[in-house]
Amino acid sequence: MKDHQSMSPEALELVAGRFKVLAEPVRLQILQYLENGESSVTAITQAVKSTQPNVSKHLKLLQDEGLVARRQEGNTVYYRIADESIFELCDLVCGSLKQKFIERSTIFA
């Protein structure tokens, strides 16, 4: 077990902020969709079955957090993943959740 030095309250604020951005299902859907490659706002909107303004707002939050990047080509704006570490995060969480449910299932053993 690695030993951790305690983080400052300011650092914890930033970490919490990152988790907050990841704490919305639609944003996770967007990130998952972008894992296939960059995509326009319109395409993302259709993929996640939401509205264009809502998706634009989510994309702005993701960009501010440095998770996606923007590229404009004529009229169209393409977004792409800018931080692959989010997929490691999701994998970790998935593993942990699976374990949690397995453990809870044994309560009824």
Added chain:
Amino acid sequence: MKDHQSMSPEALELVAGRFKVLAEPVRLQILQYLENGESSVTAITQAVKSTQPNVSKHLKLLQDEGLVARRQEGNTVYYRIADESIFELCDLVCGSLKQKFIERSTIFA
């Protein structure tokens, strides 16, 4: 790069829920404090400089999510870390945030 099969909306809801629980600075403080070992509610309350009811509420959320566990001894209740993966999550986020700020600093190069 590992290839990911896309997750169902229900799974994404659960993942988002995990991130949501981690998206509060006080809860991160609590988890960080508990990394030193199990602790009573009173001690945690002092450590994170909050109020007892507030800490109790946070602890309940953390327990529901399976991140901490409870042990009662007489009048006193001790909480402890129940899922070490949260520290890997925090490490990943810290690394990513650091990288993000480094990259942004080069804008002014």
Added chain:
DNA sequence: TGACAGTATAACTATATAGTTATATGCTGA
């Protein structure tokens, strides 16, 4: 049994934000 300590819960307020609708902005081609 009563008084007290530790913890949990209820009720409330304030704040943040997801989603919506309407509109603005900016690019392209006729």
Added chain:
DNA sequence: TCAGCATATAACTATATAGTTATACTGTCA
């Protein structure tokens, strides 16, 4: 220059929740 499309933004509503205050619960000890 105008029409039309893609995206962004503004304003609003509804909802969720962090924190607070008051109180209930539970166990210990005298």
